Amino acid sequence: MDALAGLLDGVRARGAFVLRLSLDPPWSMRIQDDALTLICQTAGSSVVITDSGDEFPLTAGDIALASGACHYLFTCAAGVAPQLVIHPGQRCTTLAGEDMRFALTVGVRTWGNSATGTDRAVIGAYEGRSEVSARLLRSLPPVLVVQAGESAPLTELLITEAGCERTGQEVYLDRLLDLMLIDTLRTWFDGDGVAPPWWRAGEDAIIGAALRLIHHNPRHPWTVANLANAVGTSRAVLARRFTDLVGEPPIAFLTGWRLALAADLLRSSDRTIAAVADQVGYGTPFALSTAFKRAYGMSPAAYRTGQAAGQVAGAAPA
Structure with missing residues (x-):
């Protein structure tokens, strides 16, 4: 087992949280779940803004990986105040604490303020951690981005499957998410990413x-x-x-x-x-x-x- 295999051994998706977002601007949410999270922008645009002020704009086809090292805003644009908060366990509330888990459901594993939103993304979150995975995660920045065209064409498959209810769907989505995580890390490390020495x-x-x-x-x-x-x-x-x-x-x-x-x-x-x-x-x-x-x-x-x-x-x- 190498370190990348060890990462998945520690955080391998099991009943993973996979959700399609469909949103019309203005929208903004504060993410404070501390999860390892893949954000696959599938249409429109968005920006990830960390608490330290770093901004990572995303357009269709881009993939962001948040390592869970910091909290951040996921928003349509800088300057838009957050309306929602994502807590550990992927619990979603308003700023006042009102549960919004079902209020914004617009389809199968699809959530947002519009069923035909101009800004769309697929989110996959890993809640688990391990010491083996921590050795790799500590080498990652809080947020990294793999731009459209640099990664294998797995996103479209994930988009389609996330909107289905079929036999074995949960396991299928788990494995797709794992493949996307591996591909994202490989692509980033083999490109301009600052890979740890052992990589x-x-x-x-x-x-x-x-x-x-x-x-x-x-x-x-x-x-x-x-x-x-x-x-x-x-x-x-x-x-x-x-x-x-x-x-x-x-x-x-x-x-x-x-x-x-x-x-x-x-x-x-x-x-x-x-x-x-x-x-x-x-x-x-x-x-x-x-x-x-x-x-x-x-x-x-x-x-x-x-x-x-x-x-x-x-x-x-x-």
Whole structure:
């Protein structure tokens, strides 16, 4: 499992929130749900304005990805005061708190102030998070935009399917949304996006192979020496090249990956701490606990309890 696969393993759509918007100006809504959100502009125009004042105009065919790192306005134009607020769980209210979930329904999974709105978009939101996904999400800006023509032609399919009620529709939409997320991230990273170092490093013949070994076999007792041997280079070359391309030494990267996997297992399963330690490559629960506390500031047991109480994932450094 590489970091992109890990992102979807952490936030993979399951009963995803997918909604078609159909709006006539003036319209504006404040988004404060903290969700990873795809905004696919299908007609007309809009603008995403973050709380820091950055503006991202969208025209038909553009796709914006909001990483959930900040709140923002989604509006027809700058200067239009918000009329609605989107809360966690995709709950929609007026500024006064009046529930608007059903008041603006204009069709199957279609919502807005006009069934034939001049500004139209499809929204897909992921509510879940994980530590594996957090490692990738922390490398993203609050909002990124992939312009029309740069991405695979998945939007039209999503538009059509979102307006249908058919057998298996929920799973179909989930997988479409996942494909759009993968395609958007690939397109942005491979274009002008500021990719994290390990993204580019994956293309290197030696370091890419080393990263794949780490991602797919975290339980193996890796050392710099046996990792170098596995990819056919010297220990010195691997250590230097890995650090130059990835931004941290091989064992530091391995440790971060193991601990992210451990955090997700603690959050999503009832495995014992000993079983988690064994699965991610720590010989004893004590060894895992020591490393985990150093990275997360709490023991694995405390982390599991905190997650159960609703603590947000993503506490460890990138």
